Amino acid sequence: xxxxxxxxxxxxxxxxxxxxxxxxxxxxxxxxxxxxxxxxxxxxxxxxxxxxxxxxxxxxxxxxxxxxxxxxxxxxxxxxxxxxxxxxxxxxxxxxxxxxxxxxxxxxxxxxxxxxxxxxxxxxxxxxxxxxxxxxxxxxxxxxxxxxxxxxxxxxxxxxxxxxxxxxxxxxxxxxxxxxxxxxxxxxxxxxxxxxxxxxxxxxxxxxxxxxxxxxxx
Ligand code: AMP
Numbered sequence: 001x002x003x004x005x006x007x008x009x010x011x012x013x014x015x016x017x018x019x020x021x022x023x024x025x026x027x028x029x030x031x032x033x034x035x036x037x038x039x040x041x042x043x044x045x046x047x048x049x050x051x052x053x054x055x056x057x058x059x060x061x062x063x064x065x066x067x068x069x070x071x072x073x074x075x076x077x078x079x080x081x082x083x084x085x086x087x088x089x090x091x092x093x094x095x096x097x098x099x100x101x102x103x104x105x106x107x108x109x110x111x112x113x114x115x116x117x118x119x120x121x122x123x124x125x126x127x128x129x130x131x132x133x134x135x136x137x138x139x140x141x142x143x144x145x146x147x148x149x150x151x152x153x154x155x156x157x158x159x160x161x162x163x164x165x166x167x168x169x170x171x172x173x174x175x176x177x178x179x180x181x182x183x184x185x186x187x188x189x190x191x192x193x194x195x196x197x198x199x200x201x202x203x204x205x206x207x208x209x210x211x212x213x214x215x216x217x218x
Contacts, residue, residue, distance in 0.1 A: 001080045002178060003109035005167045006116030006123070007193045008200060010132045012109065013080035015201050016208075023072050026080040029130035030063060031055060032156075036127070052158050052166035054084060054174060061091040068095060076101070085174045089181050104213040106182035107204060109193035113168065120164055124153045138197070 001009040010026060017024035031049055034042035041063065045055045054060075064082050067073070083089040096102050122135040124144075128151035133140040141147040158167060182188040189207045191200055 001078060001107050001109065002175070002182075003193060004111055004113060004116040004171055005164065006118075006120040007109040007111045008119070008197060009080050009109055010130070011138075011197050012107075012200055012204060013078045014131070015197070016204060017078040019205065020076065020078070022076040022078060024078050024080060025064070025067055025073075025082070026130060027055075027060060027064060027082040027084075028080075030067070032130065049158060050163070052163040052170065054170050057085055057087045057091070060084075061088060061095075064092070065095050068099065076104075083178060084170075086177050086181060089178050103185075103187055105189050105208065105211060106178075106185075106187040107207075108179060108182075108188055108190045109200070110190055111193040115194050117164065117168075120159050123156070123159055125156045125159075126151055126153050128152075 001013045003009050013024050031045050035046045048055050083092050124133045126146035129149040131146050131148045140153040144153050146153050189211055191203045193200055
């Protein structure tokens with residue numbers, strides 16, 4: 001799942017993963033949980049997340065590689081927020097080659113930057129499970145609690161405007177080149193992400209049904 005911060009990757013990845021019955025693997029959530037737990041990984045990545053900078057490729061790929069080796073990933077998964085650099089995209093290809101489960105699709109949620117920024121301004125995130133809400137279009141439950149797990153919902157510190165700017169810059173510099181990478185592989189599927197979530201989910205589901213899995217390489 002590719003797209004600017006605020007494009008709706010988390011929302012769509014969670015819905016698709018649930019409807020396909022596969023895990024939703026969100027590197028940002030994994031890193032935030034590690035920070036909250038104060039684990040060795042959390043201590044390494046905390047300052048980078050707070051600054052809106054990317055975690056180094058080697059560390060990120062190791063975390064994802066470990067996760068993809070778990071049994072619940074055997075029949076597929078949705079990756080959200082990974083890969084985020086060309087080096088990560090290449091490393092993912094290697095991981096998937098080794099496991100004999102080649103990439104099927106790269107889903108690109110296309111949205112104008114000012115629209116994504118507006119969404120981030122209203123975004124609230126569960127401090128425990130990472131579920132996302134929007135103050136106007138999809139508010140959290142009573143008392144500002146997560147409707148999924150009942151824990152408090154808050155503004156992510158890295159959604160603050162100055163950190164947001166750095167995350168968008170990192171996206172433009174490091175992540176956008178992946179669009180050409182996946183287009184070249186024949187894997188890229190594009191949806192207009194500046195629409196209500198349910199419409200986007202409907203289109204993504206239809207695209208996945210219609211597109212031959214595996215692209216040029218498959
Ligand atoms: P996200 O929740 O996807 O917006 O990610 C939040 C933060 O986690 C990012 O701003 C990065 O600091 C870090 N992060 C998440 N995924 C990656 C990745 N694939 N590569 C490097 N850093 C990442």
